[in-house]
Amino acid sequence: MNRIRLAWICTGLVVLLAPGMVGAQESEASERSTIERTPPQESLFEKKIRPVLVAECYGCHAAGAGRQVKGGLALDTRSGLLQGGDSGPVVVPGKPAESLLIAAISHADQSVAMPPKKKLPDTVLADFTEWVRQGAVDPRRDAGSSPPRSANDAAPHWSFQPPRRATAPAVQTGAWPLSDIDRFVLARLEARELRPVADADWATLLRRVTFDLTGLPPTPAEQESFLAAPSSSRFEQVVDRLLATPAFGEKWARHWLDVARYAESTGKTVNFNYPHAWRYRDYVIAAFQNDKPYDRFIIEQLAGDLLPYDTLQTRAEQLVATGFLAIGPKALNERSGLKFELDLVDEQIDVSSQAFLGITVACARCHDHKMDPIPQADYYALAGIFRSTETCYGTAAFINARRTAPLLPLPPEAFPPAARPRLSDSEKRQIEGRIADVRRRAEQAQDPTQRFLISGQISLLQAQLDAYESDGWPKLLAMGVRDKPAGRERRRGGGFGGFAGFTADGSRTIADSPLYERGESDQPSARPIPRGTIHLPGLPALRIPPGTSGRLQLAEWIASRDNPLTSRVFVNRLWYQLFGRGLVPTPDDFGQAGLPPSHPELLDHLSLQFMDEGWRVKPLLRSIVLSRVYRLGSQGDSRAMEIDPDNTLLWRNTPRRLGAEQVRDAILAVSGQLDLKAPVGSAVALAGDGPSVQRRPGGEGAAGAINDPTNPHRSVYLPIVRDNLPEELALFDAADPSLISSDRPQTTVASQGLFLLNNTLVIRAADLLSRRLVEFGTVEQRIAEVYALCYGRGPSPREVEQARGFLETSRRGRETQGQAARSDDREDWSALCQALLASAEFLYRL
């Protein structure tokens, strides 16, 4: 199978495009948009010529298809077609009779007859002849290979087809399934003659579902309440209780924040703070807590600024949502304003397409997508939308951080929270004094370079003042986007590079973007590409009202029920988090290079259910965690292990280590340190504008707060500075916030062991945990309590003996080393507690 896939990818799309499929179902939508975009000759090429080239010729004559082209002739690029092959030019524009290509496909001369084994229909021959007669217009623009122009060049890839409703299959073990989910899963297992393992016991299930839904361990009280009389109906009550907790939103928001590459600094070359990014984080948490419909969630993040609102609170929330587009990594030292804008827009296209559609559009910046039907023109249609949008990300100006932007003011009447207290008059005077001081030093400096460097500090100090209103209250600002002003949309003449509205520093008004040859900013196409989006079967082209960027229309197009990707991609993300593996194992690639779903009918079933229930996350998660397959034990089974070691077929619930945030949160929770109250703002907000971790006038950035072992808040609230994640998060595979992350690796490395054995945070937690045990009188009671806290269950008699044995060994060890006088049995208990915190059963969700 591997070999087949490899060969398949090597030869590109050729294998897929079996003759006969081509042009079978041209959707009305894309036909219309093709016509809208292109003059008649180009339209002829796109509709009649290119599909035939793709299906009939690329197999041997595509330079981008990973093989030698036959006869030196490459037909997958415009220049290749013009250049011809070993026998010379193949097309003489305007002169079909002199064109070798026409002679070849007409099979007039058997020595050059192409395709060799079959003659193309006469209608096709007529199309080609007419096309050459009209001048052989070839609108392709490309540095390399050309995949088909749009999705309807072939039968669409599975994920580009609408989800299909399927009846749950019949199964042999009729008593096992609790729901249709189970029937879909069991049918596949039975087909492979596999049986699901036994259900997990109730204690394991309670701990599993509590971690999965809230990211926290069940408290001893919660265990007692449920395990006293466990049952399926009481398990449902537990699930409903967990879904209603604020902790649910904090856990599930974190997954979205991975996808949204949430961070509080620019990263890249000059890492400067985003002191207002936390508002977006809180927006995402609240969205999951309040079960905001996912379609709404999409539209708000892409176009919240363009939505109507009833209250100013709603307005503020919708503005903050657009922070999604503003929080990406940025190279603030980019010298060219145009390049900066194109990079910024590229990043926005990348995150929007990957997060919502599970495909990578950004490859099409320089060339047509190599795997998926996304031509370069579609990329620049999207780029026009984002280039018509102003991205408000703030950042302080500095010598090498010149690309600053405004921020979005929030309506004060909405009472948005502020991360900082009021600036007192004395503090204000202090900063002003420092500015005056620096200014004096700059004036005294002899060397002009020195003067320049010193005065650079003024802007950082000034940024501290600028964060406040004149009365000392902090300004209420958010990161986000808004439309650029509507300008005259002229196609030619005036302005930079022939475009009104564009300057050397990028675009100033709403306008279409040119296509940049090979992505090079000094190679704009002669004509701009009308704003729009990629082509998916069954979806209409965008209708963008004049004078608007088109973001709202794009958002609605993504959030449409008719979009075949949106629901599937998100449902797969949810499934991934619950089972440690997606129904589609490549959650960030639903395109041709990704892997197909293991259970396609189940994926479609859940996608449709999700949309039918109003795109609400909680009901969907509820139905999954109440399924039988979720309840399965995590124990191995030698036969299943042999046949399906990766558990693709779901014969068990795969055990796995807790996520980085959950490891830390659980350590804080069981040691009684965790403050479940959500903090306002973040350490980065307090540090304010400027370099993230370098020392600077007036502070140290957020460096000190990043690894603060006494921070009692949940990990989702830790400062997220790019390239400087808190150690405990980075060690346990937290997502790199410079990347759009759909899944996290699970590494098991010695440095994690070193952390759990030696780090202050863990040792401190062990001390505090052991102190919690003191109130329990007997050794047995204490051991029972620490087991309940850490493992969510009571100890077996053998485990009590093991623990006693360790305490005794530890005590003897102290005595032989003469430490008994200096320390008492608290040391032994702390060592025992640390051992439990470092053990697999604590670190895993079984």
Next chain:
Amino acid sequence: MLLRRDFLHSALSGFGALAWAALTQEQAARANGGAESTVGSPLVPRATHFAPRARQVIFLCMEGGPSHVDTFDYKPKLTADAGKPAPRGRGRLLGSPFSFSQQGQSGLWVSELFSNVARHADRLCVLNGMHTDLPNHAQAFLQMHCGLFQFPRPSLGSWVLYGLGTENGNLPGFVTINPPQTNGGAANYAASFLPAVYQGTRMGARNPAAGAQISNLRNARRDRDSQRLQLDYIQQLNRSTAGALGGDSSVEGLISSYELAYRMQGELPPVLDLSEESAATQALYGIDGTGGGGRNAGPFQPGGGGPAAFGRQCLLARRLIEAGVRFVEVTSGGWDHHRNLQESLTNSCRGVDQPIAGLLTDLAARGLLEETLVIWGGEFGRSPAAQGDGRDHNNKGFTLWMAGGGVKPGLAYGRTDEYGLEAVEGKVHIHDWHATILHLLGLDHEKLTYRHAGRDMRLTDVKGNVVGEILA
């Protein structure tokens, strides 16, 4: 402080080791074609399929795809035809702005960008006919490391460690210094379906500019003896979890990672301490003590600086190899020169040229080069056509080189066409390159297998031919 003997004792009798032995011994035996394998830890040195030419590997990985036509693949015609249309409609040719000259007895052509490495020309075995499947970073980077990119697969380093074991059970057998978080990230040093004990140990990813380091190596509260008692208890708990799960391999991995962590506390700090090296040695590697831009240099130290950062990492690689680590990879990032080739490629080369030359000198002086295979290169090369003032990706022809253990020195093997666009002679695919590396280490790439999902999996999948012509 325990004696070394006691470390070894605990290494061999540790619970993790025992748990491991049962699980992997059968596999290990099979991997060695039925040859008798040493009883004990899965990391114990194992017999090879045939006599090895090299015993350990240093992989100098240039992430991003260094330009071959500006470094080790001399193309006079590209310079002569600069500005003309490139073949196959790929824009216009960009002549190399760098001069080449012949070096040493062998007369290998090396560009001025590698003037220090050029002094070792007679030690290099340059593969000019490399090719790989795709011109995309993530896929090509994964393919270079794991053979395939479509599915998770063990890394080259993991396969080597699985095949050979390690000479020093107190150190990780496979170390990766400054690995990228992009282009597949951890998948590039993952054990995948191989037992987790063969996974690469990363060093210095978080703070490359400060030199490689591993934190939490010291315990402020407990001495090693009492920590050992605590660890024994932890492992007791872990073994019952592993047992309850029916030998779950990730928990087994946890068990062995703890044993390694414990032993590393004693062994690693002195290895990481570069200050033990003489000033002359440090200078050899270009470590002048003034920093040198890492990939994430902050606003006050713009990136692209001198060789010190990579020099420290190369020196550390030598110290690790000397201490018995089997496979060390050192990554230098930022070789994706789409723009401003002249300046940016110069900067990238300046950052690695002296450290690499210093490493080769140092290894040779210590007699380590004979048994160490040094490999250099990135995931693909770059196009001879211009992309503005830079070059785009090129997977169809590029250069990797090897030096040391068992390769023919002073050899340029294979070639690309006259512009450097495609490999045309002596073509070596990544699968062939992997097969050859394993061969040099005494491993038959068709016999080094691991049973997974009903198949005997290989690094080279179903492909790969040993490039016999380059073997010494």
